[in-house]
Amino acid sequence: MRRETLTDPKRFRKRVRQKSNMAAKYVSYEMEMESAPTFPDRVYVESTNVCNLDCIMCPTGLHIDTRPKGYMEWDLYTAIIDEIAPFAEAVVLHSWGEPLLHKRILDMIRYAKERSLWVETSTNATRLDEDTARKLIESGLDRIYLSMDGLTKETYEKVRVKGKYDVVRGNIERFLDLKHELGSPIEADIQIVRLSETDAEVEDFVKQWKSSYADLINIKELDTWGGQIDEVSSLAVEEDPEDPNIDRKPCPNLWYHAHIHWDGVLVSCSRDYDAVTPLGNVKHGGVLKTWHGARMRMMRRWHTQGNFCATQCIDCTEWSWWNPTPFGGGGTGGKTEKVRTEESIHDEHENQVKLLPVLNNGSGSPQPPAAA
């Protein structure tokens, strides 16, 4: 636990609430309860579903989504944040669009940070010019995923259609330099999705970014979005012939996270990219009321009864990426291999050296730094 959490009673109470919520959620999931006095620890808030790229592994890029395009209104956003701030751990500001296209994305980050939420987002870095990079770093954002799907220009531009390799790479490098210069604690993760087009380049990609100022290199397994789109499923690198649906379990996502689209519609998870099974609208009664609402409870009941008839659930295998325990859901960020960069190893060493005098506290042998 962080030191400021131990010294601030308000933070401490919130942390205790969050920890007990995790345990309660684990029990309610394992006991297959439709409803329990729990809350989502991680809330995905889609700032927009508008994107400027046509990525080949994305329903937005493939233009097969039919729901209306839009940007979350400020009043709706603040209402969501005001409601979830006392309990939620993290707010994630991306879903099916490019967050930097939202005119008020920086305000959105600041607003959530002022309410002590962990804030993260992802970007394709096409709009990450110097000014935006500096403002993003200064906004207090906790984590950013920088998507760079490809080692070479050819691969990148084949995967991220309309993206300009040189521009994006330059933007990312400048962002990382700035983060280093400013000594910002923001966690910047370079990300590549492993799919048939990028698979051969993953190893060299890691080597290339290993010595950068990034914190982690995420090698993300292709999310087939529940196997709903043949063009996307066909991009998978075949290596796991075992079908997890032989022993199918209810999807933990329904008990752990909340996914809210830009128009306030609550959906089961990001695989319902087209809101084919809307579970209510948070505009009508708030996040918790909707998350505990009739449709959400029915969805959980369907799953516990072995009924996976919702469009996004039928062929989904991504549920198996979760690994619920009393301490967490284990389903954050999809199936991702995380490689540490030299910078993060160096930073950790530096932090340990700095923390030793504090932790040692004159009581004898030094202790390891506390986990966050």
Next chain:
Amino acid sequence: MSAVRQEQQPGAPGPESIDVAQFAPEAVLLKGETSALYKRFRRFHRLGTPCLLFVGPYVKQGGLDVAIDAAYGLRDRFPDLRLAAIPSGAIDHAFLDECEMRALGLGHRGIVEWTVDASELPFWFASASAMYAPAWSGTPDAAMLAAAAGTPLVEAGSAEALVEACTRLFDS
């Protein structure tokens, strides 16, 4: 004591307060700005054709469950069917919960609005291919508004009868 909590829906069509002329097709579809708003409204709610509109109280015997069951019955013949329900009158939250659960299988094709913006009422009526509002549910105003909008009003006492009536209407 009854455990059922009912409340009056403030945004629903009320008697004298509504300007019926706003519901006329020429008012909704032909006025420049209104027409653009109407298109945006339809896109936002993903309203297709045919669209069955339910207007009534969300209480037992109010007919919402009948409309939902009818939507399931009509799905095979009309795959693009939309059911839109807007409240008028009392709301029994326990009953609404049951209906929401029942409607889940319709997905985005079965919209149950919990509240409705009065300014959008003419758009709901204009979007409907047919309106179902059981007369005995106490919403004579809805029938009047449907008439103003030129939306056929369907009367049926059961889901089967409603399916049959809608099938004839949508096929014609």
